[in-house]
Amino acid sequence: MSTTAPVRRSAASRRGPARPRASALRRRQQRWGLALAAPVALLVITFSLVPTLQGLWYSFTDWDGRTASWVGLDNYAKGLLGNPEFLRILGNNLAIVVSVPFGVAGALVVAFLLAQGTRGSNLFRSIYFMPVALSWVVIGITWSYLLSDRGPINAGLRAVGLGALAQDxxxxxxxxxxxxxxVFNWSYLGINVVLLYTGMVSLDPSVMEAARLDGASGVRLIRHIVLPHVRRYLELATILTMSAAITQIFGLIYTMTNGGPGVSTTTLEFQLYTTSFKYGRFAQGAALGVVLFLFTLMLTLVRIRSGVRRDDDD
Known part of the structure; x- marks a missing residue:
């Protein structure tokens, strides 16, 4: 016993200083991490957080671009909720957002057909992806011509005896x-097809073959085999398209309809532009920016919550 006790004490003494050294190393790593993250954090605070807080402040003021005086909720009560067109504009945003799942579903069908080894699938992928390489301005101007009263679409309808359907x-x-x-969903069809096609070609062919041998085909094959496998790709495609529907559709509206007729194609994003820079009502524009932020945040939280529920179910 006299020989083993010192051994134990020496082992303990050797293990003892390890903890302070480990904690010191951890603190050093944390300091280096904070030092490296500080420039990025400073940029985010300067160009993201500060303008957001400024916009929130100006939404409660009467701001002409130079001076601001506190008016409380007047910009929201009178400028937005008191505006009979505001609910119509908000409804336009909702209509575009609601259309996104249908656009993604169309991309899913196209990607499924391409994944079946259709002849010329590489060429078709390039054709579908082509709109992604075009700017909103080019897309808007092109479709404005195609959909005009004397455009090719109406000319084609008249040529096949459906002139009664031709219209502006x-x-x-x-x-x-x-x-x-x-037009918006068509412009995002290409990137969604590529995303979903990538998910489908990663599916083990033996699984698809076994499902076909069991009698699965068409809708059943997509529902029970393809959809569970490409669920994450579907979520990504939906998030990207929905984000664009809320915050990136300005260029398309500006070139195609300029928000009209009336406010039939005006969204919160476009109304923010016209209110601030066309009519010079900067405070109401800031209030619209806050509403747009809350609208986006609400959809984001709903999307995160639905994703958490799916993960719990799995």
Whole structure:
């Protein structure tokens, strides 16, 4: 016993200083991490957080671009909720957002057909992806011509005896928003097809073959085999397209309809621009920016919550 006790004490003494050294190393790593992250954090605070807080402050003031005086909730009560067109504009945003799942579903069908080894699938992938390489301005101007009263689409309808359907698709309240939604989803079809196609080609061919041998085909094959496998790709495609529908559709509206007729194709993003820079009501524009931020935040939280529920179910 006299020989083992010192051994134990020496082993303990050797292990003892390890903890202070480990904690010192950890503190050093944390300091280096903070030092390296500080420039990026400073940029985020300067160009993101500070302007956001400024916009929130100005939304409660009467701001002419130089001076601001506190008016409380007047910009929200009178400028937004008191504006009869505001609910219509908000409804336009909701309509575009609601259309996103249908656009992604169309991309899913196209990606599924391409993944079946269709002849010329590489060429078709390039054709579908082509709109992604174009700017919103080019897309808007091109489709404005195609959908005009004397454009090729109406000319084609008249040529096949469907002249009664020919109309100025962007010049009427009843059709302008639908035309805008279709063009927007078409412009994002390519990137969604590529995303979903990537997920589908990663699926083990033996799984698909076994499902076909069991009698699965068409809708059943997509529902029970393909969808569970590409779920994450579907979520990514939906998030990207929905983000664009809320915050990146300005260029398309500006070149195709300029928000009209009336406000039939005006969104929160476009109304923010016209209120601030066309009419010079900067404080109401700031209030619209806050509403747009809250609208985006609400959809983000709903999306995160639904994703957490799916993960819990899995």
């Amino acid at each position: 698709w962007l010049g009427q309240v009843s059709t302008s928003l639908l035309a805008l939604i279709l």
